[in-house]
Amino acid sequence: MKKYLVLQTDFGLGDGAVSAMYGVAHTVSQEIVVEDLTHDIPPYDIWSASYRLLQTVPYWPEGTVFVSVVDPGVGSERRSVAVKTTSGHYVITPDNGSLTHLELNLGIEEVRQIDEVKSRLPHSEDSHTFHGRDVYAYNGARLASGEVTFEELGSVVETTSLTVLETVPIEVKEDAVTGSIDILDIRFGSLWTNIPLEVVKEAGIHPNDTVQVTIYNKQVKIYQNSLTFVRSFAEVEIGQALVYVNSLVNIGVAVNQASFSQMYDIGIGKDWIIQIKKVGTV
CATH class of the missing domain: 2.40.30.90 (Bacterial fluorinating enzyme like)
Structure with missing residues (x-):
């Protein structure tokens, strides 16, 4: 069975940022298949990132790992989390609201907080502005390849503690x-x-x-x-x-x-x- 890592960012393809994420993923494991959800999320648009996950996640095989990086608060106190959905998919992302639509419509079974100091690309400890490469792509590849289990990514946190964006009830x-x-x-x-x-x-x-x-x-x-x-x-x-x-x-x-x-x-x-x-x- 193929091991998929699917990337979403607001980085665009005008420079080497996305390619660097690919490189980190393949350095972790050359056996995983890295694909793109989109890199055209409008800059800093957490709402759109949240919706595009809902639009896409359920249509990938169970066990697929998604990395979503729309992170205007990179380097701040916002958490980095890995979640398992009720459908058996995994998402690694900043805890800034980008999981809102998945939580409301698909359901999140468990949340783990990633230690950004310990669990990161080796020798990247002085880099504080590219967690997409150093934390998210790195840990996404480790999870997709089986180098670590979901449980080993970090400590459990309450699902109710996730940051959610305001939505409109029907x-x-x-x-x-x-x-x-x-x-x-x-x-x-x-x-x-x-x-x-x-x-x-x-x-x-x-x-x-x-x-x-x-x-x-x-x-x-x-x-x-x-x-x-x-x-x-x-x-x-x-x-x-x-x-x-x-x-x-x-x-x-x-x-x-x-x-x-x-x-x-x-x-x-x-x-x-x-x-x-x-x-x-x-």
Whole structure:
């Protein structure tokens, strides 16, 4: 069975940082397979890092080790942790909120705190600004290769002590469902919400219904229109807005062959609230 180490950072590929992480991993073990989740997380954007883990982790084989480094607090008192999810995957990351979506949606079984002084790349003790290479890639490779067990990575800490970002609870009132815009389908500009398909079904909203979509930013109404809830983009004309089910089986909002987020200047996170309400049936 292959041993996978999957890397996510906000480093980009414009310099040698990611390659250095690869090098450290292969120095630990030439038997592990190192892959990329993404290195295009916006700089310091912990929220996006958290969501991209949720988007990706469940689709890798059990036992895969993920290293996620979006670390604006590198060198500070924030902890370095390794976690085991209820699905049997491992994530090594700063404890700064990057595990929020995994904890809420997938579940975290156990947390270990990594000693950044003792458990690091040999001869790197004077480096305090590249824990992605010296602590995370190093320990991720050790875990993926079997050089150490998860239990040997550090001492147990309470799951409830993990840093979590503020999220928006889903609310259902009669035939309206309210949630948040959690992330963008970056290349195509679609909005991905935190509202599961099963919730809108329970509210009596189904494909072929006409729904009123209202979007707020910090309680200011940014957008409101009646859209068709469709199964695929091909069901509407090019340039027409629509509601659909995304690849995580949550509700999405898009424009066929255009960017909804750019057209209406829509962002992501707890300040971006979306309400979907049934107003008719096609």
